[in-house]
Amino acid sequence: MTRNFNFSAGPAMLPTAVIERAREEMLDWNGSGMSVMEMSHRGKEFVSIAEKAEADLREILTIPQNYKVLFLQGGASSQFAMIPLNLLKDKKKADYINTGMWSKKAIAEAKRFCEVSLAGDTSENNFTTVPDQRSLVLDPDAAYVHYTPNETIGGVEFDYVPETGDIPLVADMSSDILSRPIDVSKFGLIYAGAQKNIGPSGLTIVIIREDLIGNPADGIPTMFNYATHADAGSMYNTPPTYNWYVAGLVFEWIKDQGGLSAMAEINRRKAEKLYTAIDNSGFYANPVAENARSWMNIPFTLADPGMDAEFLSGATQRGLLTLKGHRSVGGMRASIYNAMPEEGVDTLISYMQEFEQKNG
Amino acid sequence: MTRNFNFSAGPAMLPTAVIERAREEMLDWNGSGMSVMEMSHRGKEFVSIAEKAEADLREILTIPQNYKVLFLQGGASSQFAMIPLNLLKDKKKADYINTGMWSKKAIAEAKRFCEVSLAGDTSENNFTTVPDQRSLVLDPDAAYVHYTPNETIGGVEFDYVPETGDIPLVADMSSDILSRPIDVSKFGLIYAGAQKNIGPSGLTIVIIREDLIGNPADGIPTMFNYATHADAGSMYNTPPTYNWYVAGLVFEWIKDQGGLSAMAEINRRKAEKLYTAIDNSGFYANPVAENARSWMNIPFTLADPGMDAEFLSGATQRGLLTLKGHRSVGGMRASIYNAMPEEGVDTLISYMQEFEQKNG
Missing domain, CATH: 3.90.1150.10 (Aspartate Aminotransferase, domain 1)
Structure with a gap:
C-alpha cells in the first residue's frame, strides 16, 4: 500500500491517522457491533459521536456560546442561497466583496434574491490582490457583508478580517477554515464545505450567531431555514452521519497536533x-x-x-x-x-x- | 469483533461484505494511493466509481433511457419541497395519498407551495391499511400524484402501484427501493434517502423522467432545480463522494445476490x-x-x-x-x-x- 501526496483542491487529502482509525473502526465502532454508517442517528452511540465532534470543533475554534454550530448538507452552493434567504430580513441589499471565482458564484446566487453592492472588487487586476480595509465601500443599508477569505482557484487569501461595524460579516471559509486561529466573534456567519480541511464531501459546517436565526424569507423550503436545523440540533432529518463522524476524527487529530x-x-x-x-x-x-x-x-x-x-x-x-x-x-x-x-x-x-x- | 443484528429503521445495517470491502479499500483505492474520500470528484478515479454506480443502479432497476438518475444531498425532506417547486409548472394543485407519518410530512411541505388534494387517506383507520385503486380520488388538474409506497413508522406498504393515467406519479421510496423489482416507467419521479436500502446517509437518489425537468418555479434556489443537477451529471457542486461510492458497493452486492x-x-x-x-x-x-x-x-x-x-x-x-x-x-x-x-x-x-x- 502506497499513500501518495495528493494536491487536489477538494475533496482532498485527509490525515493518514484519521483514515487508519476509520478503517480500524469500520466494522465495529467501539464494541457496538455496528459500523458508524449503520447507526441510527438518534441512538446513544451516534449521538455521542456527534456531540463530541461539535464540542471539539467549539474548543478548537473557541466558538462563543451565542453561536450555533450546524452540520448540514448541500455544500457552499446551498449556502449561497440560504444566506440571503435567512439574513436579509426586512432589508433588500447585501454587500459582497468580489475576489474571484467563488465570490462570483456567491454573488450570482444572491442576485436571485436581493440587490448586491460590490463592497470591493479585484477583477481589474485579474484577482491577484485583496482589497484593503480602507478601500471597502460598505453600504449602511446592507443586511450583511459577504466575502471569501480564501479563493481556492486564484490562490488569494485575505490577510485580515474586514471590519464591518454592526453589519454582520459572512465568510465562505470552505478552503481555509481550521488552517489558523480566527476570532469567531468578528463574524455573523461562517460556512464551509467539509471537503478541504474538515472531512469527506457531503457535509457543510455553518457557524451562526443566534440572533441571525429565525427570520427567514416567506415561503422558503423548510430545509433552507437555519432555524429548522438549529432547533433540532442538526437532526431535523437524518444528517450525513458517517461524514460527521470522520469530521470528528479530523477535529481530534487537530487537537493532537496542538x-x-x-x-x-x-x-x-x-x-x-x-x-x-x-x-x-x-x-x-x-x-x-x-x-x-x-x-x-x-x-x-x-x-x-x-x-x-x-x-x-x-x-x-x-x-x-x-x-x-x-x-x-x-x-x-x-x-x-x-x-x-x-x-x-x-x-x-x-x-x-x-x-x-x-x-x- | 462481533457484528450484531441491527434492526434500526435507518441509518440501518449494510451488507457485511460491503463494509469489509470499504475497509479493505479505505487507505488505497485500486492502487491509486488515495482513499475514495480524498479523490477529486472530477478526477478519472472517482468519475469511474460514479459512472459504475449509476450503470449498476440502472441495470438493477431496468431504468429506461428517458430517465435521469441524480445523486443528491438533503434527504427526502429536501425532495418534499423540490417536487412541488419543479413539477407544478403552470398548475396550482397536486394530489397526495396520506398513509402515515412520512406522507404527512410530504403533504405539510407541499402545502407551502400549492393546494393539496387528498387522493386517498387512511388516517381514519389509524394508518393500518392502504387505499385500493378504486377508492382513489384523482384530480384531473393535479400536476402530479404523490404517495409513500412504504411507511417506515406504520409498517404499511402498497401491494400495487397506483394508476394515475397521464398525471405523473411521484413516489417516496426511501424505505423500499431495491427491495423488489419495480416498473420504473410507471413513475414520473422516484426518490429515496440512501440510509435504508442504498448506503450511508447523506445521499439521496432521484430517478426522474426527463420531460419533468426544466420548468422550475420562479426564484427558487439554484440547488433546488433538478435541471441544475441533471445538466451537470450530479456534479454541479461537489457531490457526497464517499456516500456515492458505498452506494455503488451496495449495488454490486445486489447484483451478486441475483x-x-x-x-x-x-x-x-x-x-x-x-x-x-x-x-x-x-x-x-x-x-x-x-x-x-x-x-x-x-x-x-x-x-x-x-x-x-x-x-x-x-x-x-x-x-x-x-x-x-x-x-x-x-x-x-x-x-x-x-x-x-x-x-x-x-x-x-x-x-x-x-x-x-x-x-x-
Whole structure:
C-alpha cells in the first residue's frame, strides 16, 4: 500500500491517522457491533459521536456560546442561497466583496434574491490582490457583508478580517477554515464545505450567531431555514452521519497536533517554502501579490506551458497527484491543506527543481 | 469483533461484505494511493466509481433511457419541497395519498407551495391499511400524484402501484427501493434517502423522467432545480463522494445476490416468517391489514407494554439491536431491509418465542 501526496483542491487529502482509525473502526465502532454508517442517528452511540465532534470543533475554534454550530448538507452552493434567504430580513441589499471565482458564484446566487453592492472588487487586476480595509465601500443599508477569505482557484487569501461595524460579516471559509486561529466573534456567519480541511464531501459546517436565526424569507423550503436545523440540533432529518463522524476524527487529530496555533505554524512554513521555491526559480511563477498569497492553494505556471503535460506526468510517477491547475487559470495548483504533510511539499519542491534543471 | 443484528429503521445495517470491502479499500483505492474520500470528484478515479454506480443502479432497476438518475444531498425532506417547486409548472394543485407519518410530512411541505388534494387517506383507520385503486380520488388538474409506497413508522406498504393515467406519479421510496423489482416507467419521479436500502446517509437518489425537468418555479434556489443537477451529471457542486461510492458497493452486492428478483424472494421469506411468528404467538401483535403489511418495517406490540423494557434489554444482550418502536406507535419495530441476514430474523424469532414462554 502506497499513500501518495495528493494536491487536489477538494475533496482532498485527509490525515493518514484519521483514515487508519476509520478503517480500524469500520466494522465495529467501539464494541457496538455496528459500523458508524449503520447507526441510527438518534441512538446513544451516534449521538455521542456527534456531540463530541461539535464540542471539539467549539474548543478548537473557541466558538462563543451565542453561536450555533450546524452540520448540514448541500455544500457552499446551498449556502449561497440560504444566506440571503435567512439574513436579509426586512432589508433588500447585501454587500459582497468580489475576489474571484467563488465570490462570483456567491454573488450570482444572491442576485436571485436581493440587490448586491460590490463592497470591493479585484477583477481589474485579474484577482491577484485583496482589497484593503480602507478601500471597502460598505453600504449602511446592507443586511450583511459577504466575502471569501480564501479563493481556492486564484490562490488569494485575505490577510485580515474586514471590519464591518454592526453589519454582520459572512465568510465562505470552505478552503481555509481550521488552517489558523480566527476570532469567531468578528463574524455573523461562517460556512464551509467539509471537503478541504474538515472531512469527506457531503457535509457543510455553518457557524451562526443566534440572533441571525429565525427570520427567514416567506415561503422558503423548510430545509433552507437555519432555524429548522438549529432547533433540532442538526437532526431535523437524518444528517450525513458517517461524514460527521470522520469530521470528528479530523477535529481530534487537530487537537493532537496542538490545535490551530500549531496548524498555522506548519501551514505558514509549508506555504513559505513553496512560494520561495517558485520565486527563486526563474522558471516557475505565481502572480499573486505577496500579502494576498494563500497558505492553502498555490497556483503556479511553468515558463513554457508546452511543458505542462510532461511536468504533470513526471509528478504522477513520483506520487505527486492532482497538480493540474483549474482550467480558468491554467498551469499548476498545489493545494496544501492541513492534511498535506510537510514531506509532501518538500517532495514537490525537489521535483520542481529537478524538472527545472532538466528543462529550464 | 462481533457484528450484531441491527434492526434500526435507518441509518440501518449494510451488507457485511460491503463494509469489509470499504475497509479493505479505505487507505488505497485500486492502487491509486488515495482513499475514495480524498479523490477529486472530477478526477478519472472517482468519475469511474460514479459512472459504475449509476450503470449498476440502472441495470438493477431496468431504468429506461428517458430517465435521469441524480445523486443528491438533503434527504427526502429536501425532495418534499423540490417536487412541488419543479413539477407544478403552470398548475396550482397536486394530489397526495396520506398513509402515515412520512406522507404527512410530504403533504405539510407541499402545502407551502400549492393546494393539496387528498387522493386517498387512511388516517381514519389509524394508518393500518392502504387505499385500493378504486377508492382513489384523482384530480384531473393535479400536476402530479404523490404517495409513500412504504411507511417506515406504520409498517404499511402498497401491494400495487397506483394508476394515475397521464398525471405523473411521484413516489417516496426511501424505505423500499431495491427491495423488489419495480416498473420504473410507471413513475414520473422516484426518490429515496440512501440510509435504508442504498448506503450511508447523506445521499439521496432521484430517478426522474426527463420531460419533468426544466420548468422550475420562479426564484427558487439554484440547488433546488433538478435541471441544475441533471445538466451537470450530479456534479454541479461537489457531490457526497464517499456516500456515492458505498452506494455503488451496495449495488454490486445486489447484483451478486441475483438482482431484485432474488432480493424480493429473500425479503418476502424474511417478512412472512416474522409475521407468522407474531400472528401465531397470542402474545405479540401487528395491527396492519394483511395486504398492506410491509416487508421492510414490522412493528409489533407485546401483550403487556410493561414488559417492553425487559424485552429490549434481553434483545440487546443477544445482539438484537434498535428494536424499540417509534415513539408515536410504541412497542417494537423490526426493520429488516435487504442487508438484514435471514439469520438475524431467525434469531429474533427465537428470542421472541423464548421471551413469550417465560413471560406470556
